[in-house]
Amino acid sequence: AQTVTQSQPEMSVQEAETVTLSCTYDTSESDYYLFWYKQPPSRQMILVIRQEAYKQQNATENRFSVNFQKAAKSFSLKISDSQLGDAAMYFCAYNTGNQFYFGTGTSLTVIP
Amino acid sequence: DVKVTQSSRYLVKRTGEKVFLECVQDMDHENMFWYRQDPGLGLRLIYFSYDVKMKEKGDIPEGYSVSREKKERFSLILESASTNQTSMYLCASSPPDRDEQYFGPGTRLTVT
Numbered sequence: 001a002q003t004v005t006q007s008q009p010e011m012s013v014q015e016a017e018t019v020t021l022s023c024t025y026d027t028s029e030s031d032y033y034l035f036w037y038k039q040p041p042s043r044q045m046i047l048v049i050r051q052e053a054y055k056q057q058n059a060t061e062n063r064f065s066v067n068f069q070k071a072a073k074s075f076s077l078k079i080s081d082s083q084l085g086d087a088a089m090y091f092c093a094y095n096t097g098n099q100f101y102f103g104t105g106t107s108l109t110v111i112p
Numbered sequence: 113d114v115k116v117t118q119s120s121r122y123l124v125k126r127t128g129e130k131v132f133l134e135c136v137q138d139m140d141h142e143n144m145f146w147y148r149q150d151p152g153l154g155l156r157l158i159y160f161s162y163d164v165k166m167k168e169k170g171d172i173p174e175g176y177s178v179s180r181e182k183k184e185r186f187s188l189i190l191e192s193a194s195t196n197q198t199s200m201y202l203c204a205s206s207p208p209d210r211d212e213q214y215f216g217p218g219t220r221l222t223v224t
Contacts, residue, residue, distance in 0.1 A: 009152070036214060045202065045215040091154065093213075098143050098162050098206075100213055104154035 004094050013082045013110050020067075021077045021106045023092030029053075032096040034068065036077045039105075040088040041050035048090070051075065084110050115139075116216040118203050124222045131190040133219050135203030142208050144186035146170075146178065149200040149218070158201075162185055162208075193223045 003026045013019035025034070036048040051059045051068050058066050063080045079086055087110045094101040119146035136191055137144065143162050145154040147170075156169030159178040167178050175197060179187045186205075200220050204213040 006154075033165070033211070037215075044217045045204075047212045065184055095211075098160065098208065100157070100204075100206075102147075102155040104196060 004092055004101050004103040006090075006092055006106050008106045009104070010107045010109070012109040012111055013079070013086075015082055015084060017082055018078060019078045019108065021079075021083055021090055021092075021108070023075045023077070023103055025071065025073050025075065025092070025094045025101075027094065027096070029096045032094060034066075034075045035093040035095065036064070036066070036075075037091045037093060037102075038086075038088045039091065040085075043089070049077065077106075082110050084112060086110050116205055116214050118201075118216040119218050120219050121217060122220050122222075124224065125190075125193050126224055127194060128170075129190075129193050129223075131193050131221065132222075133188040133201055133203075133221070135188070135205075136184050136185045136186065136217055137186075137205040137214070139205065139207075140183065140216070141205035141214075142183075143206045144178075144180065145204040145206075145213065146186065147202040147204065148172065149202055154201065158188065171182060174177045193221075195223050197221065198223045 005024045032053045034051045037039045039045040049061045056075045065078045067076045089105045116137045145160040147156040161167045161180040177189045202218045203216040206213045
């Protein structure tokens with residue numbers, strides 16, 4: 001069975017600093033996608049970044065980047081130059097075919 | 113922009129009532145999903161649909177049913193609401209195969 005584990009229920013970071021959110025997953029598939037979603041307080045869930053499993057190069061989107069370790073089944077999110085607007089719940093997700101599997105989320109606090 | 117809308121942001125119902133949660137997407141997506149979000153449990157899949165009139169059970173379908181009569185609309189039905197169904201309900205849609213999901217704003221349902 002596919003599972004996604006986020007071992008950090010809560011994290012905090014000083015404004016302008018860098019923070020890394022951890023995610024591991026379990027799968028027997030070789031072809032899949034991985035995602036990080038952001039859910040700000042009382043706001044809609046939006047996609048932060050995605051990674052195709054067949055691509056060795058780590059995805060980046062402005063201040064957001066991932067460290068994808070396929071053999072270790074690890075997919076961490078790095079947020080550089082953290083901003084107050086980055087405060088949110090972050091969910092790691094795995095997708096194969098039409099099914100998505102989500103982790104339990106990491107609540108990120110940004111300290112001014 | 114993809115838009116996924118949900119019929120209500122907040123809903124209060126009494127135990128035993130039949131509850132309808134509506135979701136509409138405007139991107140002609142084949143796949144639609146209903147999740148339940150609870151603190152510490154992340155997102156749990158209730159049902160999904162990959163085509164009109166098609167539905168598949170997710171991880172927690174008990175106490176719920178769904179209807180998809182048109183491609184753009186996916187309804188979640190609580191046949192007889194119970195207090196343990198108090199939760200945030202998220203609808204999402206996606207194109208076929210290994211692509212991101214687009215989420216609605218969520219419906220916070222309280223059953224008293």
